[in-house]
Amino acid sequence: MENMNLLEVNNLSVALDDKTIFENVSFSLKPEEVLAVIGPNGAGKSVLLKTLLGFYEPKNGAITWAPDASYGYLPQRFHVDHYLPMTVEEFLRLKPNPKYSLREVLRMVEIDEHWLGKNLATFSSGQLQKILLAWSIIDQPKVLLFDEPTENVDVVAQESIYDLLHHLQDTLQISIIIVSHDLNIIYRYANQVLCLNHSMTCYGTPKDILTNETLSQLYGNHTYFHHHHIGEEHHH
Amino acid sequence: MSDIFLYTLISGIFVAAASGLIGSFLVLRRMTLMSDALSHVALPGIALGVVLHFEPILGGVLALFIGIILIWLIETKTKLATESVTGVLFVTALAIGSLLIPEADLLEAFFGSVQHITLPEIIIQTAIAIAVITIVFALKKRLTLFSIAPDLSASLKLSPAVTQLLLLTLIALTIAIGISFVGVLLISALSIIPAAAARNLAKSFDGFVCASIIIAIISLTGGLLVGNIYSLNPGIMTVLISAACFALSLFKRR
Numbered sequence: 447m448e449n450m451n452l453l454e455v456n457n458l459s460v461a462l463d464d465k466t467i468f469e470n471v472s473f474s475l476k477p478e479e480v481l482a483v484i485g486p487n488g489a490g491k492s493v494l495l496k497t498l499l500g501f502y503e504p505k506n507g508a509i510t511w512a513p514d515a516s517y518g519y520l521p522q523r524f525h526v527d528h529y530l531p532m533t534v535e536e537f538l539r540l541k542p543n544p545k546y547s548l549r550e551v552l553r554m555v556e557i558d559e560h561w562l563g564k565n566l567a568t569f570s571s572g573q574l575q576k577i578l579l580a581w582s583i584i585d586q587p588k589v590l591l592f593d594e595p596t597e598n599v600d601v602v603a604q605e606s607i608y609d610l611l612h613h614l615q616d617t618l619q620i621s622i623i624i625v626s627h628d629l630n631i632i633y634r635y636a637n638q639v640l641c642l643n644h645s646m647t648c649y650g651t652p653k654d655i656l657t658n659e660t661l662s663q664l665y666g667n668h669t670y671f672h673h674h675h676i677g678e679e680h681h682h
Numbered sequence: 683m684s685d686i687f688l689y690t691l692i693s694g695i696f697v698a699a700a701s702g703l704i705g706s707f708l709v710l711r712r713m714t715l716m717s718d719a720l721s722h723v724a725l726p727g728i729a730l731g732v733v734l735h736f737e738p739i740l741g742g743v744l745a746l747f748i749g750i751i752l753i754w755l756i757e758t759k760t761k762l763a764t765e766s767v768t769g770v771l772f773v774t775a776l777a778i779g780s781l782l783i784p785e786a787d788l789l790e791a792f793f794g795s796v797q798h799i800t801l802p803e804i805i806i807q808t809a810i811a812i813a814v815i816t817i818v819f820a821l822k823k824r825l826t827l828f829s830i831a832p833d834l835s836a837s838l839k840l841s842p843a844v845t846q847l848l849l850l851t852l853i854a855l856t857i858a859i860g861i862s863f864v865g866v867l868l869i870s871a872l873s874i875i876p877a878a879a880a881r882n883l884a885k886s887f888d889g890f891v892c893a894s895i896i897i898a899i900i901s902l903t904g905g906l907l908v909g910n911i912y913s914l915n916p917g918i919m920t921v922l923i924s925a926a927c928f929a930l931s932l933f934k935r936r
Contacts, residue, residue, distance in 0.1 A: 463761070499837050519837035529881055530710065530830060531890040540827045542838065565885055581834070 451476055452515045452589055452621055453498070458507035460490070460497050466505070467493045471646045473638070475589065480615065480622045482636035482652075484629070486665050489643045491625040492522060495591050498623070515589055518582030522593040522625075524574055526566045534569075534577055535562040538584060545586035554617075555580045555610055571595070572603025579610065583618070590614075592624045604628075608635065629656060686804075687910060690796060693804045694902045696811035697859050698872065702880075702898030703818050704856045705873030706891045707849060709881055710829040716753065716765070718870035719772040721857045723749035725779025725866050728791055732783055738791075739803055742861055746854035749775070754850055758843045776866075794865035794917025796906065807859040814855050825849060826887065863902060864917035872898060875924040879931035897927045 453475040460467045468490035475481055483491050496502055498509060499519055511517075538548055552559055555576050561569075569577065575595070582590060592611065595604075608631050615622055615635075626632055632639060632652055639655040641648040641664045648660050708714050727745025731738030752771065757764050783791055790798070818825065827835040828845040836842050860872045880893035905920025 500839060501833075501836055517837075519834070521831075521833045521837075524831065524834075527710075527830075531881055531884040532830065532887040533885070536887045540823050542823065 450512055452512045453623075454508075454510040455498070456508045456510075458494075458497065458509060459505045460493055460502055461505045462493065462502065467644070468642060469506075469645050471507070471640075471642065473640050473646075473649055475621050475623065477588070478615070478619050478621055479638060480624065480636045481638045481640060482632040483623065483625045483640050483642055484627070484632065484664070485642040485647075491642055492593050494642060495519075495593050495623065495625055498591065512588075516585065516587045517589040517591055518585070518587035520575070520578050520582050520590070520592045522595050524578050526569075526574060528567050530565075530567055532566050533563055534566060537566055537577065538562075538581055541581055541584050544584045546584050548584075551580045551584045554583065554614065570600065570603070572600040572607070575603070575607055576610070579607070579614075583614065583620075586618075587620065589621045589623065592622060594624065594626045594628070611635075629661075632656070686799070686801065687906075689801065689804050690799055691903060691906055693808045693811070694863060694906055695899055696808050696815070697863060698898040698902035699895050700811040700814040700818075700856050701860050701873040701902075702876045702895035703815060703891060704852055705875075705877035705898065706880065706894040707818075707825055707829050708853065708873060709877040710826075711849070713849075713853070714870065714874045714878075716768055717853050717857065717873070719768050720746065720749050720753065720853065721861075721866055721869045722772045722776035722779075724857060724861055724869075725791060726775050726782060727779075728861070728866070729779045729782035732787055732791075737803065737806075739806060739858060739862065743855070743858045745775070746858055747851075750847075750850035750854045754843075754847050757846065779866075790865070791861075792865045792867045793915055794861070794863050794868065794920075796863050796909075796916050799862050803862060807862065810855050810859045814852055814859075818852060821848070863906075864920050868917050868921045871921040871924060872902065875921070875928050876901060879924070879928040882928075882931035883934055897924060901927060 451474040455474070456472050458471045459469040471494065473481065483494060485491050493502065497504060499517070535548065538551070546554070548562065549559065552561070557576055557580060566574070566577070590611070611622060612635055614620065624636070633656055636652050639648070639650065639652050640646060641655065641660065643664055647664055648655050708717050724742040724746050727741035727743070728738040729741070731741035749772065753764065753768055756762050756767050780788060824835070824840055824845060828840065828842065828849070832842055835845065856873060857869050860869045864872050876897035877894040879897050880890050883893050884890035901920050901924035904923045905916045908914060908919045909916030
């Protein structure tokens with residue numbers, strides 16, 4: 447059981463409105479593994495995550511989740527309407543089948559309990575991400591799918607999210623699929639890296655993948671490794 | 683106070699509660715203009731009822747049901763801009779309905795005709811209102827999540843298309859039962875204004891929904907009473923009272 451893959455993806459292709467987003471993607475995810483998906487803007491990374499979640503139908507190929515594989519999802523954007531009247535507690539209680547109590551889950555994501563009575567609209571995007579993280583683990587998923595935000599990111603808050611994710615992965619033994627732009631983070635935390643640019647251009651361990659050659663092939667000749675490209679995706 | 687007026691008042695409490703409840707989801711989901719346009723589609727159905735001598739409310743329900751299926755198909759199966767298409771479609775329905783309906787009945791269809799309500803109508807309305815309230819409370823989590831974060835609700839394998847159809851059906855039923863009170867033109871006010879006012883007042887979601895229901899009940903029963911006492915159109919009074927509640931809520935805006 448331990449060695450069984452939680453998720454297996456074979457030759458996956460997805461087209462939206464007759465336009466091919468990506469083709470021939472194959473990978474697998476083992477328990478407690480961290481898989482990072484990297485690639486330039488508009489390469490289809492978010493669509494890949496959403497296809498795994500069942501938002502979109504594959505055009506070709508197969509997605510096979512293990513029968514006991516439950517997942518949680520942290521979307522790239524969680525827009526809270528300024529006037530949305532909802533407290534953190536009410537929001538967290540919307541999740542069906544919770545396995546942890548609110549108190550437990552707040553401790554896991556290092557949120558103070560007095561947040562529970564506060565309105566969602568009063569939090570910053572970094573704080574909302576923590577609340578969303580609490581939301582996504584409260585039913586004890588085996589896999590966490592995390593679509594890293596690209597705009598309005600508070601770098602310090604982002605670092606703390608990664609520390610939290612890493613900590614959760616250690617303590618809860620969950621697997622993580624993360625769409626990320628921060629190659630330093632990937633180098634530190636990921637076991638497997640998948641490069642996506644409309645097709646799968648690389649797949650392997652960070653040590654093998656994160657070479658200047660594969661990266662310039664993936665991103666063009668920018669020195670992407672040293673930069674934090676915040677807010678760029680916005681313009682595409 | 684006549685018996686029929688008393689029954690109307692009781693029925694009104696349930697209809698208003700259903701409207702306030704559905705209104706809170708309309709406001710969250712930003713469907714207020716859509717539901718306003720949708721309400722116009724009831725008119726041709728009511729016209730058929732008047733012309734062919736069957737209960738107009740049933741014609742209204744039928745027409746609204748066709749309307750929501752159209753909206754749903756446009757939204758889920760086509761790439762047309764839903765907003766503009768529904769605008770075009772339903773104003774056209776309003777025009778056709780106005781053409782069909784006898785001129786003497788037109789004002790009542792537009793602004794409500796609760797003075798001429800019959801006992802069978804009261805019973806049908808109240809039963810539908812209770813059904814709507816029950817369904818919404820039974821599926822409250824699903825509808826709420828869908829309204830505030832469609833992505834999260836989809837990630838729980840709750841089909842957005844199915845939830846949207848459910849919500850549209852509830853909206854259509856709520857519109858149909860409110861029409862005899864406030865008419866085709868004002869019906870959206872019964873759900874939208876209370877919810878908009880409630881949003882200004884509430885900090886929590888439960889508070890928001892409760893406030894919306896209470897404001898809707900105050901508006902409709904107030905409208906019926908004022909209309910009855912001063913021989914004014916109860917539908918118009920209802921809208922004015924709810925608008926006054928909204929104006930007051932602006933002062934308490936959080």
